[in-house]
Amino acid sequence: MIVIGVTGVIGSGKSTVSRILSEIGYPVIDLDSIAHTVLDLNGVVDLIRDSIGSDVLSNGRVDRKKLAEKVFGDEHALRKLESIVHPLIVEKMSEAIERLRLKGEKVVFVDGPLIFETGTEHMFDKIVVVFAEKNQIVRRMRKRGLKKEEVLLRLSRQLPIELKEKMADYVIRNTGSKKELRQEIKRLMTKIREWEVE
Structure with a gap:
């Protein structure tokens, strides 16, 4: 494959x-969709609140618009976010690739x-x-x-x-x-x- x-x-x-x-x-595996899923995980919400701030949350969930505004204006916050979500995105991407491999996709x-x-x-x-x-x-x-x-x-x-x-x-x-x-x-x-x- x-x-x-x-x-x-x-x-x-x-x-x-x-x-x-x-x-x-x-x-097609869409990493933006995977990232949105990852942002909704309870443990990830807690990590983002603790390391980036509760001001990026709305009703206990990550507000993607607020998060984007904060991290694109703050290099340090962007690096923190990446360290939280990228390993999980890569893990979920690898799982999706393996499922497609097992299905026989070329x-x-x-x-x-x-x-x-x-x-x-x-x-x-x-x-x-x-x-x-x-x-x-x-x-x-x-x-x-x-x-x-x-x-x-x-x-x-x-x-x-x-x-x-x-x-x-x-x-x-x-x-x-x-x-x-x-x-x-x-x-x-x-x-x-x-x-x-x-």
Whole structure:
């Protein structure tokens, strides 16, 4: 089985790429969804309250919006959060990959924004980076309700897309229309067939 990481920076379109791959029929493990599940675990809520502060909780649960506002403005809080949740995310990802392996899947995609930043790139056979221009990223994220300054701050907390591109096995350019993106994904599928016979 080939395990392919799909990554990029915030707003690059990796989730759109993963959704299209899922529509085609590939299994996709979404690390953001796993992270949301992890944030709801009782022990994790307690650790976050104790190490980051109770101001990121609402009704005894982690308020993701408050948490994001706090950690993206505070490098120390971000590192604390990562030390709490990343090991659990990796554990749950590994379990999901193993379940798909046992089902006999040939190719599995893992959609994760921080594959390189968390040092988990070794867990993947191949890594696909979704690229977009900074002005496109800002425009997309503003449509989601973030201010330009917030987008730039979040981008500053991730490896630059140009560096991720250099470390990738394959790059999808998400700089045009949805139709062009689908063409890029068709080219990726051709590349996957090559990888399967390596």
